[in-house]
Amino acid sequence: MTHSMFRKLLFASIVLSLAAMVVAVFPTYSEALAIAYENEPQPWFMENPWIFGGVAAVLLLAWLASLVGLFLYKPWGRTLSLYSTFAALLVTPFIGVLLSSGIESALFDASSMVWGAVLALSYFSPVSDRFGR
8 A cells, every 4th residue: 555545545535425415415316205304203413403513513623634634644633533433433323314315325335435444544554654653
């Protein structure tokens, strides 16, 4: 694993995440399905915009900071990436039901796989030596 390949994978993860967010703005599912989704009960976490917004803002800021740390090969970058990913996984069940199109799901899944590769490579590859400096 080269340093340039590591950064390309990191960049690919970002691009895939952004592409999934763009696709989410233009849903391809039916209006009837969207209405049925809106009629689903919201979990308490989503009904409290201050709690949800605060948690989402902290996770977003941690993700952005960790990206900077990973791009700059800072030891705190990979640690923050790992912990913020774990925190996001712990919060996800409290979001409740999600509705997404096939392409949106594919892009988010691809982004998650690439992100997992980035995290693994930052700890278990020749690139990991650069984080120890």
